[in-house]
Amino acid sequence: MNLTQKIEKKVIELSDSKSTGLKDKTERHYIRNIFVSGLISLILILIIVYTLPYTILSVTSLIEYSTIVALIIFLLVLLVRYFGILVMAYSYINEYTFKKMTNDFTPFVSIIVPVYNEEKVVAESVKSLLNLNYSNYEIIIVNDGSKDKTKEVAETLVGYQKGLLGNVRVSLINKPNGGKARALNAGIAYSKAEFVLCMDGDSQLSADSLRLGIRHFTTKEIGAVAGNVKVWNRGKFYTDLQALEYIEGLNMARSAQSFMRLVNIIPGPIGIFRKKALEDAGFYSADTFAEDADITLKILAKGWKIYYEPNAISYTEAPANLQQLLKQRYRWTRGILQSIRKHRKIMFNPTINFGDTFVLWTMFYEALIWPAMNIAANLFFIIAALAFGFTELIFFWWAGLALLDLVTALYCIAVEKEEVRLIPYAIVYRMFFILIIDVCKFMSTIEEFLGIRMTWGKLERIGTLKA
Amino acid sequence: MELIPILSTIILVATIMTFILAIGAYVLYKIRERKGQTAAVEYPSKINAELVTVNEEEPVQRTTKVTQQYYEAPTEKQRQVSKQSSFNNKYEEDLKQDKKFVAYTEKAIEIEKPNGDIKWK
Numbered sequence: 307m308n309l310t311q312k313i314e315k316k317v318i319e320l321s322d323s324k325s326t327g328l329k330d331k332t333e334r335h336y337i338r339n340i341f342v343s344g345l346i347s348l349i350l351i352l353i354i355v356y357t358l359p360y361t362i363l364s365v366t367s368l369i370e371y372s373t374i375v376a377l378i379i380f381l382l383v384l385l386v387r388y389f390g391i392l393v394m395a396y397s398y399i400n401e402y403t404f405k406k407m408t409n410d411f412t413p414f415v416s417i418i419v420p421v422y423n424e425e426k427v428v429a430e431s432v433k434s435l436l437n438l439n440y441s442n443y444e445i446i447i448v449n450d451g452s453k454d455k456t457k458e459v460a461e462t463l464v465g466y467q468k469g470l471l472g473n474v475r476v477s478l479i480n481k482p483n484g485g486k487a488r489a490l491n492a493g494i495a496y497s498k499a500e501f502v503l504c505m506d507g508d509s510q511l512s513a514d515s516l517r518l519g520i521r522h523f524t525t526k527e528i529g530a531v532a533g534n535v536k537v538w539n540r541g542k543f544y545t546d547l548q549a550l551e552y553i554e555g556l557n558m559a560r561s562a563q564s565f566m567r568l569v570n571i572i573p574g575p576i577g578i579f580r581k582k583a584l585e586d587a588g589f590y591s592a593d594t595f596a597e598d599a600d601i602t603l604k605i606l607a608k609g610w611k612i613y614y615e616p617n618a619i620s621y622t623e624a625p626a627n628l629q630q631l632l633k634q635r636y637r638w639t640r641g642i643l644q645s646i647r648k649h650r651k652i653m654f655n656p657t658i659n660f661g662d663t664f665v666l667w668t669m670f671y672e673a674l675i676w677p678a679m680n681i682a683a684n685l686f687f688i689i690a691a692l693a694f695g696f697t698e699l700i701f702f703w704w705a706g707l708a709l710l711d712l713v714t715a716l717y718c719i720a721v722e723k724e725e726v727r728l729i730p731y732a733i734v735y736r737m738f739f740i741l742i743i744d745v746c747k748f749m750s751t752i753e754e755f756l757g758i759r760m761t762w763g764k765l766e767r768i769g770t771l772k773a
Numbered sequence: 774m775e776l777i778p779i780l781s782t783i784i785l786v787a788t789i790m791t792f793i794l795a796i797g798a799y800v801l802y803k804i805r806e807r808k809g810q811t812a813a814v815e816y817p818s819k820i821n822a823e824l825v826t827v828n829e830e831e832p833v834q835r836t837t838k839v840t841q842q843y844y845e846a847p848t849e850k851q852r853q854v855s856k857q858s859s860f861n862n863k864y865e866e867d868l869k870q871d872k873k874f875v876a877y878t879e880k881a882i883e884i885e886k887p888n889g890d891i892k893w894k
Contacts, residue, residue, distance in 0.1 A: 311827045318824045465827045481822035492822060628794075632802045684788055691785050700788065701781035737784065738791050745795035 311465045320481060320492050336757045373686055380679045388710060392717070394562035399721055401565070402616070407521050413500055415443040415516060415578075418493030420486050421507030422450040425459050427623075432463050432476065434510035440517045441471040446493045447507075451483030470513070486574070487590035487597040494584060502579050505620060509575035510538070512619035519578045519618035529583030529610025530602070532560060532569045533576030533618035540725075544631060547739045548624040550728045554711070554718045554735075557616065563665075564614035570665045571642075572605075572612065574598045576620035583610045594648060595760065596641025599669070603649050606662045616722070632746050639750035640760060642673045674751055677744035684741060707736045 358368065417435055421428050428447070435445050445467075447460045457480055466473040479492050490504050501523060503516060511533075519531045534557055537549040556573075563569045572579075577598065587604035594600045605612065625631040646653065646669055649662070653670070656663040687700040715732040719725070753760070 313825065313827055316824050316826075317821050319819055320822050321819050461825055464825045475827060477824065477826040479822050479824055482820055484820070496824070628798050629802055629805070632798055633806075636802070684792070688785065688789060688792075691781075697781045697785060698777055699781075700785050701777055704784045704788075737788060741788070741791045742795040742798070745792070746799055749799050 313464055318479070318496070320488075320495065339755065339757075377683060377686065380683055383679070384707075388714065391559055391562045392714065394565045395558045395721075398561045398565035398614075399616075408524055409517065409521060411521050411524050412440065412442050412517075413520065413523075414498075415440070415501045415503055415520060416493070416497035416499040417443055417445045417503045417505065417516075418448060418490055418497065419445060419505060419507050420448045420450055420489035420493065421452060421456050421460065422483065422486070422489070423452045423454045423456060424507040425452070425455045427508045428456055428459055429463065431505075431507055431510055432467075436467050436469045436474055437513050438511065438516050439470060439513045440520075443503075443516065444475040444477070444497075444499070446477050446479065446496055448479045448481065448489040448493045450481060450486070450489040485592045485597075487592040490597070491589045494581070494589060497581075500581055502581060502584070504574075504577050504579065506575045506622065509535075509620045509622045511576060512617075512621070515576065515615075515618035515620065516578070519576075519615045522613045522615060523578075523580060525611075525613075527609075527611045528567075528613050529580050529586075529605045529608070530569075530572050530612045531578040531618065532564075532572040532612060532614045533578070533620050534560075534614075534616045534722075535573045535575045535620050535622055537624040538621040539623050539626060542626055544628065545624045545626055546728060547731055547735065548631070549725075550715060550731045550735060551739065552624075553722055553724055553728070554715050554732070557722065558714070558718050560614045561616065564612075566661070567611035567613060568606065568661050568665050569612040569614050570602060570606075570669055571596075571599045572602045573620070575622045576618060578618070579605075580610075583608070586610070594641050594644035595637050596645055599642050600645040600648065603645055603652075603662065603666065606665060607649065607652055607659050609659065628742070632742075635743055635746045636750045637760070639673055639747045640754045642669060643751060643754045646670055646673070673747065677747040677751070680740065680744045681748055704737055708733050711735050 354368070358365065363371070419428070419431060419435070424431075432445060432447065447463065449457050449460055460478045463476050464478050465476060467476050468474075477496070479496060481489065481492055493504075494502055501520060503519070505511065515533060519533060522528050522531050535552055537545055537552055539545050540549050560569055560571075574597075583605050584601070586608040587601060590597050590601050591604075602612065625634050646666055649666055652658050652662045653666040683703070687696075687703055690696040690699055711732040712729065715729050715735075719729060
């Protein structure tokens with residue numbers, strides 16, 4: 307079959323949406339932060355030192371008791387968190403399984419593919435989009451000033467391409483480099499559809515992802531649908547651990563959040579949006595390093611609900627070595643903290659939007675409190691073993707957590723019909739993987755607090771994704 | 774020897790090593806990142822971008838396959854138009870026949886013999 311089509315090139319003007327809220331901090335601000343927190347800590351220490359003689363406690367016993375109390379609180383919080391998430395995730399899966407949903411809703415959808423130096427994977431990504439089991443969509447590639455041959459590769463894809471259920475129009479926008487948020491905004495501005503699917507240039511969608519994701523928009527209050535991200539390049543130690551983390555940590559939490567229609571992060575590799583919800587939220591902002599977390603919080607703040615579709619799958623290439631992994635997590639942590647800081651007004655005022663306040667506090671807990679607690683607990687057991695000879699304590703601590711992780715991994719893998727071989731990774735998951743990630747999160751939090759400047763840091767892609 | 778003390782020692786060593794690895798990798802990452810850092814650039818409020826796209830209309834599909842023509846029942850309007858046009862056609866046909874007859878007879882007497890008699894064609 308021959309397709310006669312005329313490719314046109316024209317210049318369009320893009321306006322940058324003004325960022326709201328997050329201002330660049332000056333050096334004076336950071337010094338003030340450090341001074342205020344130092345002063346509060348000093349006052350607390352002085353209160354303890356001066357009031358201690360009036361109690362029956364000595365300094366050593368105070369440290370011992372406070373550590374034990376902290377550990378009990380940590381264990382309690384951990385168990386409540388785990389079982390809370392498990393119960394809600396289970397309720398969600400039940401609801402999802404037995405809910406009658408229509409498959410006749412097929413509005414026109416624009417798929418926005420932002421690319422920056424993705425010459426190795428952009429063609430495969432677009433090929434995966436042409437295999438979508440959906441008849442009414444277009445593809446808009448946004449080349450964000452790539453320095454490699456992404457532009458040339460993308461230009462060969464422009465035109466009407468043969469899709470699974472008909473011809474699919476592929477367009478390309480070449481713009482100067484300005485970050486993922488601006489690239490997505492350019493694509494959304496050009497799109498004439500009522501719904502847009504935003505994804506990463508290095509991800510690939512499963513054939514049913516759009517068809518299954520779009521049906522939730524028949525409910526009028528749903529503003530966005532989050533998809534399920536899976537690791538594609540498995541088979542290596544770090545990527546297998548991340549595959550388990552995505553299934554056990556991220557997707558299970560997302561299922562639990564979806565039970566309340568309050569998903570806290572629509573993942574970058576797959577998110578379907580009602581354009582009206584994006585307009586209400588003021589589109590993507592380029593003032594944080596986690597534009598996906600930021601847009602989610604903005605959509606929730608406007609009263610829209612967000613659902614999770616576990617069968618709308620996006621396959622992504624996970625970092626294959628420790629350096630790349632740290633780079634990714636450093637950006638995630640600082641980006642999430644920036645988003646929380648940007649929405650702090652809602653965080654401290656639940657009357658504006660209670661759902662958003664709840665989401666912000668859970669994000670704050672996961673990003674800041676949880677890593678600090680985990681590091682403190684591990685340090686306590688190391689000190690207890692080395693200084694006081696309580697070596698066995700660390701075993702029971704590890705055994706308890708590993709058992710909990712194993713049970714959770716078993717449940718999640720059964721629900722998602724995933725690879726059983728990933729289950730044994732749960733044994734080293736908490737003691738090794740989570741500890742490394744938490745140290746990175748903790749250091750990133752300190753850097754964010756001190757306001758140390760950061761850059762986007764592009765992850766290196768090997769190009770293992772094949773449609 | 775009991776199993777728990779051995780496992781405890783293994784886990785203790787593994788945890789300490791993980792701590793060292795995590796902090797070391799983080800420091801190394803920061804050193805590497807610092808080398809590639811560039812100054813932040815102010816982004817203009819309006820920029821020009823190049824749009825590469827295809828015509829609005831869907832492309833013509835050229836195929837050697839013979840396409841099946843399906844019967845579609847005409848609408849009421851189409852039926853009325855068709856009725857009207859068939860009436861018009863019939864009228865025009867009749868008129869043509871009449872004219873033909875007239876032409877035949879008129880032309881027939883046009884040709885005269887030199888002696889004045891009518892010559893039938």
